Amino acid sequence: MNRLNEIEATREDEAARAGWLYYVGGMTQDQIAAELGVSRQRAQRLVSRAVSEGLVRVRIEHKISACLELEAALRRRFDLQTVRVAPSLGEGGDSARATAPLAATVLERILARPEPQVLAFGTGRSLSAMVEEVMQPPANAHKIVSLIGNIAPDGSASFYDVIMRMADKLRLPHYPMMVPVISETAEERAMFDRLKPVQAVQKLAQSADVTFLGVGQMGDDAPLYKDGFITLAELRELQRAGAVGELVGSVYDAQGQLVHTPVMARIGNYRMAAQRTDPVIGIAAGATKVAAIRGALTGKLLNGLVTDEETARSLTQES
Structure with a gap:
């Protein structure tokens, strides 16, 4: 270890x-400063760093009544199996960070099952944040499977890939969807679908015991567009067709009905079906995602949700 690495490890x-x-x-910050032999200001910075860099995990065990009421309202309105509502972090707060601890507890309960499970995952910031919060190791050799390709047109991989992070953290067998997020043509996409390894992953995804999904909005900040998978013209085409949201590349309208345009035939993903009986849990929050979340819940594309207070309150109001 070189000198710089030694200094960083010590810090x-x-x-x-x-x-x-x-x-x-x-301890108070004054007591910590005395214990470590540093100034109070440095003690404060050290505590802040411990939280921001994930060296300390903070979870609230108390059931906040306002969140419980919103959970009950969402369950009634959308007939959901699983609902968890996290306290909001306030204006400017990171919604992915707000939902991550609660989402992790839901996932940890699945990981604790003694019987082998197949867990399917989408991608995105909220799911990545959830993975970082998971602390409980699996009770068995569960399998994890990806629902969407992770290869961009330039050959790079998504920064928010979830399955690889999960596999690395929990040492679980994993099955990536080894196709581009979007192919040049529908024929090229069909060619990938005919490959035996891709068919095997698709079959495993269909048998998933539980599915965790991020929810993408379809405004001008749509992840598919921002991450360079579709062009602005293709985004406008989808918007004109009524698109409000997407789940692992499956784009849908306000009623949760899948939108069919030429670009959709080129996306390499597991096609999400409505009204699955096994848990299909969306992890999403934020004002820009409300229409997308509502559409997925209305169309029964999701039967579970982890979100925050502000988003939950918007969802319980009449659209």
Whole structure:
């Protein structure tokens, strides 16, 4: 280890110790400063670093009544199997960070099952944040499978790939969807679908015991467009067709009905079907995603949801 790495490791150790003293030891920042032999300001920075870099995980065990009421309202309105509502982080807060701890607890319950499970995953920031919060190791050798390709037109992989992060963290057998997110033509997409490894992954995805999905909006900030998978012209084509949201590349309208345009025939994904009986849980929050979440719930593309207070309140109001 070179000198710079040694210094960074020492700083990280110091931050972890400060976080432990604050959250577990119940010490004040003045007491931490005295214990570590640093200034109060440095103690404060160390505690902040411990949280921001994930060295300390904070979860609230108390059931906040306002969140419970929203969970009940969402369950009644959309006939959901699973609903968890996290406290909002306020204006400017990161919605993915708000939902991640709750989503992780839902996933950890699945991982704790003694019988082998097949877990299917989409992609995106919310799911990536969930993976970072998972602390409980699996009780068995579950399988995890991807529902969408992860290869961009330039050959690069998505920064928010979930299945590889999950496999690396939990050491589980994983089955990536080894196709481009979007092919040049529908014929090329069909060629990939005929490959035996792709068919095997599609079959495994169909048998999933539980599915976790991010929900993409279809405004001008649509992930499919922002991440370079479709052009602005193709986004406008989808918007004209009534698109409000997408689940692993399956684009749908306000009623949750899939939108069919030429670009959709080129996307390499597992085609989401409505009204599945096994849990299909969306992890999403934020004002820009409300229409997309509502459409997925209305069309029964999802039967579970993890979101935050503000989003839940908007969903329970009449559209």
